[in-house]
Amino acid sequence: MSRLADEFFEDFVRSRSAHLYQLALLLTGHQADAQDLLQVVLERAYRRRSALSRDVDPEPYVRKAMVNAAIDRRRLLWRRREHPLDDAENRVEPSDPIGQVADRDLVLRLLALLPPRQRSVLVLRFWEDLPEAEVAKTLGCSLGTVKSHSSRGLARLRELAGSQPGSQLGPARAEVP
Amino acid sequence: MSEFEEWLRRSMDAAVADQAPPNGLMRQVRRRHTQRGIRLAASAGSAMLLLAAVVPLARTWHGGGQQHAGASGGGVLRIVAASGPDHFDPVPAYYTADYILERAYARQLVTYRTVPDPSLTSAGWQHDTSVVPDLASQVPTVRNGGITSGGRVYTFHLRRGADWNTIPARQVTASDFVREFKAFCNDAPGGFVGNLNYYADTISGLASYCRAESIFFSGTHKHPVTAANVVAFQNSHTISGIVAVNPLTLRFRLIKPASDFLNLLALPFASARPVEYDRYLPNSAQLDRHLLSDGPYAVDPVVSNKPIVLRRNPAWRQSTDPVRHQYVRKIVVDIGLDDAATQISDLRQGRYDLMLDTDVPVNELAGLAGSPEFHVWPNANMMPYLVFNLRSPNARHAASQRDVRRAIEFGVDKAAIQRVFGGPSIAKVNTSVQPAGTLGHIALDPYPSAGNRGNATKCKADLAAAGYHSGVTLKFLHARDSLDQAVFDAVKASLARCGIRLRNDALASQQFYPTLGNESQNGKPGAFDIGLVGWLPDWFGNDGRTTLAALFKTQCTENTTNYGCYSNPKVDQAISAGEQARTPAQAARAWASVARQVMSDAAVVPLTDLQSPILSSARVREAGLRAGVVFAPNLGGPDITNLWLSKG
Numbered sequence: 001m002s003r004l005a006d007e008f009f010e011d012f013v014r015s016r017s018a019h020l021y022q023l024a025l026l027l028t029g030h031q032a033d034a035q036d037l038l039q040v041v042l043e044r045a046y047r048r049r050s051a052l053s054r055d056v057d058p059e060p061y062v063r064k065a066m067v068n069a070a071i072d073r074r075r076l077l078w079r080r081r082e083h084p085l086d087d088a089e090n091r092v093e094p095s096d097p098i099g100q101v102a103d104r105d106l107v108l109r110l111l112a113l114l115p116p117r118q119r120s121v122l123v124l125r126f127w128e129d130l131p132e133a134e135v136a137k138t139l140g141c142s143l144g145t146v147k148s149h150s151s152r153g154l155a156r157l158r159e160l161a162g163s164q165p166g167s168q169l170g171p172a173r174a175e176v177p
Numbered sequence: 178m179s180e181f182e183e184w185l186r187r188s189m190d191a192a193v194a195d196q197a198p199p200n201g202l203m204r205q206v207r208r209r210h211t212q213r214g215i216r217l218a219a220s221a222g223s224a225m226l227l228l229a230a231v232v233p234l235a236r237t238w239h240g241g242g243q244q245h246a247g248a249s250g251g252g253v254l255r256i257v258a259a260s261g262p263d264h265f266d267p268v269p270a271y272y273t274a275d276y277i278l279e280r281a282y283a284r285q286l287v288t289y290r291t292v293p294d295p296s297l298t299s300a301g302w303q304h305d306t307s308v309v310p311d312l313a314s315q316v317p318t319v320r321n322g323g324i325t326s327g328g329r330v331y332t333f334h335l336r337r338g339a340d341w342n343t344i345p346a347r348q349v350t351a352s353d354f355v356r357e358f359k360a361f362c363n364d365a366p367g368g369f370v371g372n373l374n375y376y377a378d379t380i381s382g383l384a385s386y387c388r389a390e391s392i393f394f395s396g397t398h399k400h401p402v403t404a405a406n407v408v409a410f411q412n413s414h415t416i417s418g419i420v421a422v423n424p425l426t427l428r429f430r431l432i433k434p435a436s437d438f439l440n441l442l443a444l445p446f447a448s449a450r451p452v453e454y455d456r457y458l459p460n461s462a463q464l465d466r467h468l469l470s471d472g473p474y475a476v477d478p479v480v481s482n483k484p485i486v487l488r489r490n491p492a493w494r495q496s497t498d499p500v501r502h503q504y505v506r507k508i509v510v511d512i513g514l515d516d517a518a519t520q521i522s523d524l525r526q527g528r529y530d531l532m533l534d535t536d537v538p539v540n541e542l543a544g545l546a547g548s549p550e551f552h553v554w555p556n557a558n559m560m561p562y563l564v565f566n567l568r569s570p571n572a573r574h575a576a577s578q579r580d581v582r583r584a585i586e587f588g589v590d591k592a593a594i595q596r597v598f599g600g601p602s603i604a605k606v607n608t609s610v611q612p613a614g615t616l617g618h619i620a621l622d623p624y625p626s627a628g629n630r631g632n633a634t635k636c637k638a639d640l641a642a643a644g645y646h647s648g649v650t651l652k653f654l655h656a657r658d659s660l661d662q663a664v665f666d667a668v669k670a671s672l673a674r675c676g677i678r679l680r681n682d683a684l685a686s687q688q689f690y691p692t693l694g695n696e697s698q699n700g701k702p703g704a705f706d707i708g709l710v711g712w713l714p715d716w717f718g719n720d721g722r723t724t725l726a727a728l729f730k731t732q733c734t735e736n737t738t739n740y741g742c743y744s745n746p747k748v749d750q751a752i753s754a755g756e757q758a759r760t761p762a763q764a765a766r767a768w769a770s771v772a773r774q775v776m777s778d779a780a781v782v783p784l785t786d787l788q789s790p791i792l793s794s795a796r797v798r799e800a801g802l803r804a805g806v807v808f809a810p811n812l813g814g815p816d817i818t819n820l821w822l823s824k825g
Contacts, residue, residue: 008243011496015338016203021195043209053243055312107188127189129423133322
């Protein structure tokens with residue numbers, strides 16, 4: 001059975017790694033951090049590959065592990081020691097030359113300024129399109145907590161976006177004279 | 178969705194859209210894993226214990242995005258067919274041969290697994306008839322938040338990574354399901370959905386959408402039925418109860434709760450439909466030449482009088498499909514060989530592997546019994562039963578008198594009917610309108626007799642109670658077919674024992690059902706007193722809507738399936754309760770009460786429940802069997818995505 005579980009897991013990684021990496025990127029804001037987070041979480045899943053191959057879809061488990069690892073405070077501190085926040089080299093490439101999105105890196109920088117739980121809720125709600133109940137299950141918290149993180153996170157993000165003078169983005173721009 | 182939320186969504190998408198992890202991710206994961214193993218092994222004994230705890234037990238496993246143990250890939254599966262499928266377009270497709278092939282190229286939100294099911298009481302039958310996720314990532318329930326508003330709203334999340342075999346491959350989306358339902362009431366020749374009632378009765382706004390479409394094409398405007406006009410209508414009208422909330426979220430709003438709604442969505446009518454199909458008229462030859470697939474196999478352009486060829490679909494991934502597999506390399510269906518005996522000898526000699534649309538004839542059953550490639554699987558149907566025409570004026574309205582009908586219930590020798598179909602292992606006696614294996618089934622036998630051979634004494638007594646002391650003569654209608662003739666002979670012989678004389682009228686099948694169903698309209702209500710009919714449900718388990726409601730709800734209209742115009746307000750009420758039940762448990766109670774009342778009224782005489790014999794060539798393999806194949810009840814035949822060919 002182990003060979004089959006291996007194949008199943010590899011197939012999963014092949015088909016879902018791009019998506020999971022993007023999720024990691026939104027959760028961490030850094031390419032190097034995202035790569036590291038993805039590897040850590042996939043190794044954890046690899047250990048359980050036989051059990052996971054019996055599920056219909058291993059993604060909810062991996063997603064949950066990733067979000068929780070990203071929130072984990074100890075791990076965050078450890079990451080901070082390794083990568084200073086202003087590590088320019090590891091940033092996502094700035095500025096889209098076409099100009100439709102003036103600074104597509106902006107949203108990553110703004111998200112990084114939010115507390116990790118608020119950030120996770122916004123990413124799961126608005127990028128993963130998960131229903132609130134599913135977000136609550138992923139984070140292991142109540143529906144009410146998801147709602148409050150979501151509204152506080154949105155409000156804070158709106159504030160931050162509005163205070164970005166170079167920003168061409170978002171409806172917050174309209175509030176800037 | 179506020180403007181800001183929309184901005185956030187778009188910005189996040191744009192920020193990560195073309196970002197991919199570095200190459201060699203799997204290698205990195207394995208290296209980390211090995212290093213971790215070394216660290217653990219180097220520490221104390223407790224770490225070893227931990228390792229032991231995560232080593233899983235090997236176990237066999239069926240379905241779930243994984244291959245079966247011992248399965249091997251490759252080879253060509255060869256199928257022989259008399260007339261082949263009726264349709265490839267999933268909207269009109271409503272025939273066993275259609276379903277068997279659709280399994281390979283058209284996926285639904287939810288579906289059924291194919292597992293060996295040796296008896297109706299086994300876990301296998303439960304598995305075969307319970308829905309599991311297909312393109313949906315999970316089966317919605319109240320508990321997981323997928324069923325809300327008191328059972329009236331169903332929300333589905335689609336699997337990411339399930340693709341159409343377009344170039345490049347493209348994600349199957351919620352809109353692909355909306356498109357399918359919008360195509361249900363199209364006016365293209367033969368394109369109308371196989372069964373609209375199930376959906377129009379349950380989904381908000383579908384009936385009015387269909388009325389508007391009918392006016393668009395046949396009302397005062399009379400738009401010509403072209404692909405462009407069909408798609409123009411579909412794109413300018415909405416079905417209020419079906420909404421693509423976002424590309425991967427689909428929401429249905431129902432008129433009333435329906436505990437069997439998931440069964441309706443598991444029917445192949447509710448498959449995903451790619452936007453490319455909008456270029457062609459539904460059910461057209463052009464569409465059949467451009468079929469797309471989201472399943473493990475793709476259909477070569479269909480050319481009439483040529484074999485149908487299905488090949489592995491490179492865009493399909495096992496990890497996105499918990500029920501299907503991609504074992505054989507190619508599937509070829511040869512059409513036009515309609516002699517059953519020849520087909521069977523072709524299978525025995527290995528020229529073909531499976532039969533698509535031909536039943537194993539009764540006279541072949543004895544010769545096949547004991548062969549490892551031959552199995553008889555359970556089914557739960559009313560094949561056949563006798564229906565009383567309650568509108569018939571014949572013999573002083575004999576058929577409308579309950580005591581006459583009860584006399585016949587007692588009089589029929591069901592053991593003789595079993596022999597007609599090949600014996601008790603092929604035909605189980607039905608003593609109720611709810612065969613074993615249906616939800617709410619209760620052991621009910623209100624007209625018992627020793628060995629099910631009929632009770633002539635009770636038959637005579639009930640006939641006398643109705644005032645027919647010197648017997649009665651009734652008209653018996655059946656299709657012109659040797660099996661139907663044999664059933665008639667058996668019924669006639671058994672009823673003769675209590676003074677009921679039958680005169681039969683055998684009609685060609687194209688006249689038979691219209692005559693049965695249209696009696697009250699065509700001015701010949703005396704055309705029959707007893708009809709010989711059969712009923713196979715469209716799904717199994719929670720199947721009241723597709724059996725009891727179809728057969729016994731008051732509906733004396735043209736083309737009714739309540740052939741005898743039976744009508745009882747108490748039964749109608751219980752049927753409504755069954756259809757609108759929020760839970761299967763509530764539905765079960767309602768359907769049981771329908772069965773009890775219908776049997777008490779003696780509206781029909783249940784005869785037998787035909788089981789499903791199926792034969793394969795010696796080289797076909799399926800999980801859980803030494804040889805031969807499983808009969809998947811919801812397909813009405815073998816599951817070609819579950820089979821492999823032995824190398825030996």
